[in-house]
Amino acid sequence: MDHQNPVQVAEIRDNQPLSSGRTAAERHRFERSPDERINRVSSIPFFLVHVLAVVGTIAFGITPRALVLFVVMVWGREWFITAGYHRYFAHRSYKTSRGFQLFLALGGAMCVQKGPLWWAGHHRDHHRYSDTELDIHSPKRGFLWSHMGWILCDKNSEIPFDRIKDFAKYPELRMIDKWNGVFPWIGGIGCYLIAGWSGLFFGFFMSTVVLWHNTFLVNSLAHVWGRRRYVTGDTSRNSLFIAITTLGEGWHNNHHYYQASARNGFFWWELDVTWYVLKVLSWVGLVHDLKVPSAQILASNRLADVIEPELEPVEA
Ligand SMILES: [Zn+2]
Numbered sequence: 058m059d060h061q062n063p064v065q066v067a068e069i070r071d072n073q074p075l076s077s078g079r080t081a082a083e084r085h086r087f088e089r090s091p092d093e094r095i096n097r098v099s100s101i102p103f104f105l106v107h108v109l110a111v112v113g114t115i116a117f118g119i120t121p122r123a124l125v126l127f128v129v130m131v132w133g134r135e136w137f138i139t140a141g142y143h144r145y146f147a148h149r150s151y152k153t154s155r156g157f158q159l160f161l162a163l164g165g166a167m168c169v170q171k172g173p174l175w176w177a178g179h180h181r182d183h184h185r186y187s188d189t190e191l192d193i194h195s196p197k198r199g200f201l202w203s204h205m206g207w208i209l210c211d212k213n214s215e216i217p218f219d220r221i222k223d224f225a226k227y228p229e230l231r232m233i234d235k236w237n238g239v240f241p242w243i244g245g246i247g248c249y250l251i252a253g254w255s256g257l258f259f260g261f262f263m264s265t266v267v268l269w270h271n272t273f274l275v276n277s278l279a280h281v282w283g284r285r286r287y288v289t290g291d292t293s294r295n296s297l298f299i300a301i302t303t304l305g306e307g308w309h310n311n312h313h314y315y316q317a318s319a320r321n322g323f324f325w326w327e328l329d330v331t332w333y334v335l336k337v338l339s340w341v342g343l344v345h346d347l348k349v350p351s352a353q354i355l356a357s358n359r360l361a362d363v364i365e366p367e368l369e370p371v372e373a
């Protein structure tokens with residue numbers, strides 16, 4: 058007969074290593090709370106855009122004009138996410154005028170990823186708590202959670218103002234966040250006027266789907282797949298594939314190592330289109346004080362030189 062106290066039994070069970078190498082107690086830390094479940098009603102527009110992109114493209118085809126629009130709408134808008142929302146608003150890796158700051162915010166708002174304060178505030182939290190239980194989109198909670206689940210639940214729907222006070226003081230940025238739902242309509246109507254139905258469904262809806270998943274890959278795949286160069290306390294990795302699709306954000310281990318840098322491809326062979334454009338803009342005076350890591354920082358904390366503490370396996 059087993060006389061063990063149920064609490065003791067639970068403690069023993071929770072501290073048994075699982076097949077993943079983590080104990081059940083550790084696993085509980087990463088379990089999702091009720092407000093971290095996907096809200097099926099508020100997520101309808103997200104899934105509807107996917108359906109419209111596929112069905113509309115099949116129905117109306119891809120005209121040459123819509124194809125050009127698609128390329129511009131994916132990678133033109135991607136730049137505003139990488140250079141604007143990410144490297145400027147989240148990390149302040151360079152300086153600019155208030156006018157160009159507004160231009161970056163408006164371009165980002167066209168990407169259907171909410172406003173700059175929401176985006177950058179949550180991203181700062183990701184760096185603050187990378188791959189701990191407080192990380193809002195660690196792949197340790199599941200690959201799909203890190204890719205898009207965290208966006209579709211109620212918990213992360215509000216702007217974390219306490220994380221982004223430095224930019225929340227600008228009324229024009231607060232307005233963009235407040236009215237962020239208006240900007241996609243401008244994009245959609247504009248694409249229809251330029252290239253008709255094919256322009257709307259392929260040029261706008263399909264480009265938005267590709268743009269979304271491009272961005273999401275940095276949160277999911279760039280923490281699972283690729284090589285690590287620097288010792289960081291997280292699972293970030295470098296990937297040429299993601300660097301190509303996201304204009305340079307694939308050098309995610311570099312980025313987690315030195316977040317303040319305006320340049321994520323640390324070496325000449327690491328493709329970073331976002332950085333090239335920023336450099337050109339600095340030549341004409343639109344941006345300035347671009348931060349880059351020193352030669353000493355680049356050479357320090359290499360995995361080849363330091364024995365990194367073993368990272369927990371990531372559940373894909
Ligand atoms: Zn970042």
Ligand SMILES: [Zn+2]
Pocket residue numbers: 183275276280293309313
């Ligand atoms: Zn990351």
